[in-house]
Amino acid sequence: MSSNILVVGSINMDLITVLERFPKVGETLLGQTFTTALGGKGSNQAVAAARLGAQVAMIGAVGDDANGDAALKILQQEGVDCSGIAVKTGMSTGIASITVAEGDNHIIVVSGANFALSLADIDAHADLFAAADVVLCQLEIPMDCVLHAAKLAKQHGATFVLNPAPAQALSAELLALVDVMTPNHTELKQAFALSETASDADIAQILPAHMQLVMTEGANGASHYSAEGKRHWPAFKVDVVDTTGAGDTFNAGLAVYWSQGLDVAVQHAQASAALAVQKLGAQTAMPTADAVGMFIKQQMH
Numbered sequence: 578m579s580s581n582i583l584v585v586g587s588i589n590m591d592l593i594t595v596l597e598r599f600p601k602v603g604e605t606l607l608g609q610t611f612t613t614a615l616g617g618k619g620s621n622q623a624v625a626a627a628r629l630g631a632q633v634a635m636i637g638a639v640g641d642d643a644n645g646d647a648a649l650k651i652l653q654q655e656g657v658d659c660s661g662i663a664v665k666t667g668m669s670t671g672i673a674s675i676t677v678a679e680g681d682n683h684i685i686v687v688s689g690a691n692f693a694l695s696l697a698d699i700d701a702h703a704d705l706f707a708a709a710d711v712v713l714c715q716l717e718i719p720m721d722c723v724l725h726a727a728k729l730a731k732q733h734g735a736t737f738v739l740n741p742a743p744a745q746a747l748s749a750e751l752l753a754l755v756d757v758m759t760p761n762h763t764e765l766k767q768a769f770a771l772s773e774t775a776s777d778a779d780i781a782q783i784l785p786a787h788m789q790l791v792m793t794e795g796a797n798g799a800s801h802y803s804a805e806g807k808r809h810w811p812a813f814k815v816d817v818v819d820t821t822g823a824g825d826t827f828n829a830g831l832a833v834y835w836s837q838g839l840d841v842a843v844q845h846a847q848a849s850a851a852l853a854v855q856k857l858g859a860q861t862a863m864p865t866a867d868a869v870g871m872f873i874k875q876q877m878h
């Protein structure tokens with residue numbers, strides 16, 4: 578299996594503090610550990626896809642600072658083609674301040690250079706779209722860049738997968754270009770302006786006929802919605818250490834195995850995410866294709 582994935586998305590340096598419980602407003606707490614690691618939904622999905630054996634290229638932007646240098650070095654070491662990553666003079670690389678506690682996380686992103694990515698930066702690397710089987714985007718870069726990437730994916734016959742995170746409303750123009758959308762429940766509601774109590778029937782009704790939707794439901798598994806109806810897969814049962822980047826790992830797995838059919842793609846996406854949540858951090862926790870294969874075999878016995 579070899580798939581060509583182009584990720585158009587964000588690159589952050591994650592500043593990760595682990596503590597026993599989240600602080601209350603106005604409270605000072607002593608944390609347990611502090612680490613930095615490469616993150617950003619785009620770069621996480623690129624690294625996860627590369628570890629799963631895909632040929633991966635990335636379009637994005639970093640600042641001309643130490644975090645930007647480190648990001649490029651790490652992505653290159655992971656085998657990601659960084660020729661499409663612009664270095665923005667005088668700007669800071671994006672950072673994410675992450676607190677991990679009580680089996681969950683809080684994330685605050687300061688976008689920096691990610692929001693300086695331009696249509697011209699993307700056009701300069703149209704060759705990467707021509708080589709891609711799947712173009713994978715998230716929402717941590719300017720919306721006009723996401724739309725442009727979707728248009729170029731269509732022009733070049735690639736499958737356009739949108740992970741609509743962080744949650745926001747999406748235009749009809751963008752929705753018309755999305756082949757596969759991978760929201761969680763909150764993102765789904767915002768993307769389609771659905772009510773809090775929206776049912777499966779409501780989702781089926783708003784779903785454009787051309788679109789497949791794979792909704793991630795954390796410990797409850799994942800569901801696929803399409804014109805043919807709904808399917809659900811329960812999650813693998815594992816001990817969760819840190820969910821940061823689990824959604825990114827799932828998206829990468831889905832994109833890498835998409836050409837092998839829905840069942841294989843969802844199974845590998847879920848197995849990849851199940852392995853990722855058992856370790857601290859986003860990219861530090863992402864598994865290789867071999868580890869995913871072994872995990873699936875173990876789970877089947």
Ligand code: RIB
Nearest residue numbers: 589616617618673822859
């Ligand atoms: O999805 C996890 C990612 O969200 C983190 O790595 C952080 O950088 C934010 O973009």
